[in-house]
Amino acid sequence: MSDIILETRELVKEFRGFVAVNNVNLRVQRGHIHALIGPNGAGKTTCFNLLTRFLPATSGSIWFNSQNISGDSPAVIARKGIVRSFQISAVFPNLTVMENVRIALQRGTGLSFHFWRSLRPLSKLDARAMELLDEVDLGSFAHELAANLSYGRKRALEVATTLAMEPELMLLDEPTQGMGHEDVEKVTALIKRVSEGRTILMVEHNMKVVSSIADKITVLARGAVLAEGDYAHVSKDPAVMQAYMGTVNEELEGV
The missing domain is CATH 1.10.30 (DNA Binding (I), subunit A)
Structure with missing residues (x-):
């Protein structure tokens, strides 16, 4: 079995001439925690919507376990083993x-x-x-x-319901968004724990979370891949630092 569980090839999404996702080639390794990061408007959530077919791609293809799933419905994709959470708590x-x-x-x-x-x-x-x-x-x-439940525990409940679907690949969209420091730490530890024997692709803004648990990071900017690698590599990439700017740039350097 290939060690690449999910792959996108030249994935593009346009909205009336605006290119939200631009020729994204993504390769997620089986058993890893892979983070998708980038400034606001970089195309991260749009990518998730394409992967789960909540949105149809303008062009390009999506492959899961070496099968082309580009034309499958969201329900079929979920049954094949790709299950996602959303930014807004959904219990x-x-x-x-x-x-x-x-x-x-x-x-x-x-x-x-x-x-x-x-x-x-x-x-x-x-x-x-x-x-x-x-x-x-x-x-x-x-x-x-x-x-x-507290907000952090509602997020934990979402993880439990996601696990109940027996996913091969979990897509977590901003799992720590809106949390206080204590809840962020708990949910970060939870994600790390449930990743054992599973693959996780996550969109996350909190760089401390990303740096502590992500095996690989893909940075998006204006819908395109800006950089890719482990945290030590992407955090020192001049293009990444410029894209984030200001406070987040300082966070990238300081973690």
Whole structure:
């Protein structure tokens, strides 16, 4: 099996003449944490939307496990093993933490849309749901309403529901956005822990997070790849420092 799990070839996305993603060639190595970074408007989230087919590419191709998935639907791509989170927290607030994870686990039972049936058959999913909650340190919150969780714990719950889909490749879009320092540290450690035996591609603005867990970094600017390599390499690249400018530039140098 190839050590490249995901590859894009000359990927382009145009919006009425504006090129948001410009000939991006991305190669994500199996088992790695790969970070996609860049200034605001660099095309990072657009790239994620192309990879999961929430947006169709203008041109180019996307390959997953050596198969061309460029024409697949988002549902088919998810079933093949690419599962993503979003910038905005996406939990069911009026369900318990356990119920949120159990909904994700239902996909494998074929009962996802059988709303008229009793919930009793779903109790067989509880043991696996608890395993996933324990993996993200939410076991003690299993019967708490998701609405009552802190923002950082809601993010952890999203990771648990993502893991319930048994992804080969997890796409995490700004997993620490809007968090305080303590939550950032917890979620960073969580991402590192759940990456064991998995592949993660993440969009992230926090350079301390990126520097501490990313095996490889791709820097985007104006929709194109500006630099690529490990943190030590990209943080000293003059083009990267110029693209970030100001405060982030100082952060790049100081971490």
